[in-house]
Amino acid sequence: MNKSFARIIKQTGLVLTSLLVCAFLFSACYTFKDISIPPEIKTARINYLDNHARYINPQLSPQLTDALRQKINNQTRLTLITSDEADFDIAGFISDYSVTTSGISNQQAASNRLNVSVHIIFKNRKDEKKNFEADVTRNFDFNASLSLQQAETQLMPDILKNLTDEIFNRIFSNW
The missing domain is CATH 1.20.5 (Single alpha-helices involved in coiled-coils or other helix-helix interfaces)
Structure with a gap:
């Protein structure tokens, strides 16, 4: 035994x-964090993400720009600069910020959806074949009993995190 x-x-x-x-x-x-930055890339510039949407949330542009800068600074080895000489040049604008009804109950709106789209313009000064423009869109549902201002206050952390992650992944991940 x-x-x-x-x-x-x-x-x-x-x-x-x-x-x-x-x-x-x-x-x-x-790896789940497949960040791909060629060794010759040392610097990045993140331009202010203007708001070109019909409805403008005055907090979104500065907060989204700052969140993207922080994420790139914290999760890459790149040095952020403000010069036109940056190896990566990231620009863009908020192209859509709108609300639609997403759910109806008893012939009344039960939930609404905030649609947020950002148009990204990426330039790789070391390899122009890698330049691209892309749209990133995220939807955020909220209770129809909330005003838009109340919903924005409640949703802003998720909006910033989701859009920042999506933009970051679009730029730095090899999928």
Whole structure:
């Protein structure tokens, strides 16, 4: 009985070791934070994201610009500069900020949806083939009993996080 118990422990150890090796190899092949910045890229400029939407939330442009700058500063090795000589030049504008009804109950609006779109213009001064323009859109539902101002106050942290993450991923991830 002692030998069979020892054999089971040994086999279990081999299985666990094999699983750990596989997990390590898998994690080396795929990462959830696949930030891709060529080594020759050292600097970035993030221009102010103007608001060109029909309805203007005066807090969104400065807060979104600042959130994007903070994320790039904290999660990349790039140095943020204000010069036209930046290796990466990131610009854009808020192109849509609108509210629609998203749910109806008893012939009345039960929920509304705030639609926010940002048009991003990315320039890679070291490799112009990597330049692109893209639209990032996110929708945020809120209770129709709230005013837009109340909903904006409640939703602003999510709006900033989601849009910043989406813009960052579009620029720096290889998907």
